[in-house]
Amino acid sequence: MAIAALDVDYRAEAAVTACVVFETWSDEHVLESYTVTSPAAAEYAPGAFYLRELPCLLAALARCAARPTTVVVDGHVWLGEGRPGLGAHLHRALGEAVPVVGVAKNPFRGAPAHEVLRGDSRRPLFVTAIGMPGEAAATLVAGMHGPHRVPTLLRLVDQLCRRG
Numbered sequence: 001m002a003i004a005a006l007d008v009d010y011r012a013e014a015a016v017t018a019c020v021v022f023e024t025w026s027d028e029h030v031l032e033s034y035t036v037t038s039p040a041a042a043e044y045a046p047g048a049f050y051l052r053e054l055p056c057l058l059a060a061l062a063r064c065a066a067r068p069t070t071v072v073v074d075g076h077v078w079l080g081e082g083r084p085g086l087g088a089h090l091h092r093a094l095g096e097a098v099p100v101v102g103v104a105k106n107p108f109r110g111a112p113a114h115e116v117l118r119g120d121s122r123r124p125l126f127v128t129a130i131g132m133p134g135e136a137a138a139t140l141v142a143g144m145h146g147p148h149r150v151p152t153l154l155r156l157v158d159q160l161c162r163r164g
Contacts, residue, residue, distance in 0.1 A: 002031065004068035005153055008056045009161040014039060017060040018160035020153055021068065028145040028152055035164035036060045054089055061094075070099045070132075074158065077102035077128035080110035091130045099131030103141055103154060114138035121149035 001023060008017045020033045036059050043052070057073065077087030077100055084092075087102040094100075104126040107113065115124035116138050129137035144151030150158070 002064070002066055002068045003070045003072065004061060004064055005072040005157045006057050006060055007074040007154075007157045007161045008053050009164065010052075015056045016161050016164035017056040018157045018164055019060040019064065020157045020160065021064060022153055025140045025144055030153065030156070032065060033156070033160060034060075034063060035160055036063060037164065053086055054093060057086075057090055058093060068098060070101060072101045072103060072154070074104070074154070075102050076104050076108050076111050076113065076126070077130050078112055079108055081112065083110070085111070085128070087128065088130050096131070099129065099137075101132070101137040101141065102126075102128040104128075105150070116142045117149075118142060118144075118151070119146075119148045123149060125149065 002021050004019055004021050006017060006019050008015055015038045017036045020030045022030050038056050038059055073087050073090060076085035079085040087100040091100045107126050111128060113126035113128050114134050116127050117124050125141060127138040127141050128134060146152035
């Protein structure tokens with residue numbers, strides 16, 4: 001089993017995508033981590049964020065030593081009933097064979113997210129999923145390592161892409 005968590009940081013002339021791969025949801029340490037630099041991404045378009053980020057995520061996943069059994073993205077899988085978000089588009093691009101869990105720090109109006117409170121934070125994370133039940137994904141995210149709102153390995157992937 002290998003879980004890959006991905007995040008993207010945008011710069012003027014490039015996008016840096018970070019990937020951390022770990023074995024179980026409660027892990028504190030990674031099996032592998034790396035960054036991939038891509039040419040400048042498409043401009044942001046409301047409701048079409050996936051057009052900007054999906055190519056970056058696919059490029060990073062192509063570098064994984066083994067195909068992950070689950071992928072975690074920084075964002076929403078669903079934007080609303082029947083409205084696919086980044087995670088749903090990634091799931092489709094992966095042949096609908098790999099569950100995708102979206103962990104967003106901010107709500108998206110209409111998104112069918114499960115709120116997860118971690119640590120002492122009063123601000124929830126917003127978890128959506130495809131390929132597994134949303135409640136199960138929320139429980140897995142709640143059980144991830146770390147005492148803070150954002151789990152240790154999701155914080156790490158965020159830091160890697162910002163530094164990359």
